[in-house]
Amino acid sequence: MIDVNELLEEAIRETENLNEDEVFLVKDLFKGYVWNRIPRKDRLLLGTLFLNYVNMMEGSIKAIEKTSSNQQRYKKIKS
Template sequence: MVAHELLKKALEEISHLHEDEEFLVKDLFKGYEWKRIPLNERLRLGVLFLNEVMTRYEPSIEILEKSPSNQQIYKIKQSVKI
């Protein structure tokens, strides 16, 4: 799967999250799915997801600090419709 397909899947999953819920991009995938994505694709997906949030979803999704493992943390501020 290429990063743009993964981005589409991740964006579809955020509609299932609740208001004030914090998440990482990897939380939007089942554990075994995330582990099967090559590292370079995961990194690219992270950049694409951050850019998408900043350009289209910023009032609905807040960008928080990074986790100790250097992954961006996000928070749902209001329901997101894709």
């Protein structure tokens, strides 16, 4: 069973590997096969939790526009 809170922590850790001004989706923070193994409902919850984290923290990640498929895009900014 996948714990969404553990996935959130993993996603947050992975943002440290991004370059400044890099634009990404939450799914980009996981290897393809790992992302595909996460149940859809958990992926949706993870996306919501990550957005809430970004909005609450004054960090180096900023939410920007959504894609045409309604996925939230983020940008790593100078902290």
